Amino acid sequence: MHFEWSTATTPQSSGEFSVQEAITKADTLIEAMGWIRRFRGKTTVIKLGGSVLDDDDALLHILLDVIFMETVGMKPVVIHGGGKAINRALAEANIEPKFIQGRRFTDDATLKIVRRVLAGELNAFLTEEIERLGGRAMNLSFDTTNVLFGEKLTLPSGEDLGAVGSVTRVDRSVIEGLLYTDQVPVIPSMCVGPDDEYYNVNADTAAMAVAQALGAEKLVFLSDVNGVRRDKDDPSTIIHSLNEHQARDLIDQGVIASGMIPKVEACLETLGRGVGKVHIIDGRLRHSLLLEIFTSQGVGTEIYKAPPE
Template structure:
């Protein structure tokens, strides 16, 4: 009986958050190690399904960098990068589509759909969601790598209105009809802003932003936009965390209320961050 009472208390403790976010859109960017561990991937899918069932409207964006590199090596293709961006020729783009659309997108949607017909997987190019333009950089040609030019939000809104969870592969289509590989963090930020999301959540391999790089005890639980800007200017944020922090800042600039960075490898990370007082990662606000 005591155990049952404790479970009921946990539900009651979550009620203020359920009430606050009911009917609100929350964008979840899913990637990294979380997509390479089946147990973790399923745990996150369970959380996303739970979010829908308690009245939130989750939207999922995913990348798949490690899986793309692994598949390329299997095919005898050597991954190449310029300033951390994957050089994407026609052969590489074919692999990108195979991994993002045919593998990862179906896996995420399938894991959510264990709980009912809840998720609908789409690719940003073939669905008409993401209009892209070629990314131009100094020092080389990235090939079929793009930036988000326009988000046609009605594509996602139609799925949300039907009571389903959109699961989106981060590929866009250019005006010339070519598909472009787009950084999933950038897609997540642009889409969250276009949809007017209450929150954007980045699931990563680390537990959030740290005051001191490499010091696991220096997690910063809350930051303002200005504090983030200061950390970036001081180069206190680097590596794979930098694009996530910049994407959080961009989303806040465009009207998203809160941005979160947290570890996707912690069991029920999403539920802990959204529905508890303590949270587990870094929350960034204006």
């Protein structure tokens, strides 16, 4: 952040330096200071995926936010999916994507593309972008150091998803070692099985596993909606803060419905396993991460564990 100070004592004409503008910027920094002190040294797991990864402008500002967080002493960890990039690569290879109960069926041909795009190209790109923008990051993948281990996922229905897995173990020591040296770990949502087989993993559940393993202060889901809404079609009805009991009541009442139900239920499960708070925010909003963490009201929905009665 760069200010051009002037000896002037009154605002100048449009386009020139204004002391009042500088004071406003300083006030913003002072407001953020309390939050910075509160979260300094704390781990925040950030899940990137969906439309955010396909929006160059949104992605730029998210990565700048991640660099800012690391700069002021927070410890961000980035977990990413990459469904749209994978679909484009499958189309180029004339492979038709197939989904079972919302999860990508991953045969051998699909797995090769998922590994190349997700654990290779996209993971390297995100790491290099953070470095290019002035931050420090480390690509944690099959080609460098893998930190996610798991097993084949079996659906209750018995349907076979192919090479789709769930995370059973996270190598905390590698991630925490990078955080200790002020680097941002960048992790693709894939894992290695007990016999060195590779599995495609749902990015939300991978982020949950990492947040739980690290005992993260926060888990942030960057979505293409601004959070939980009383009216799902009206962004202005966003609910900024919910405890676990209120969230379950809203599910029972049908206020939280359809695709938001599994996301909120995943948030509640994560809270029960040692994560401090979970946030759902619109990653397309410029600097949404900083606005959510470093302002009093935030811009998304914060879900937290209710205090014991």
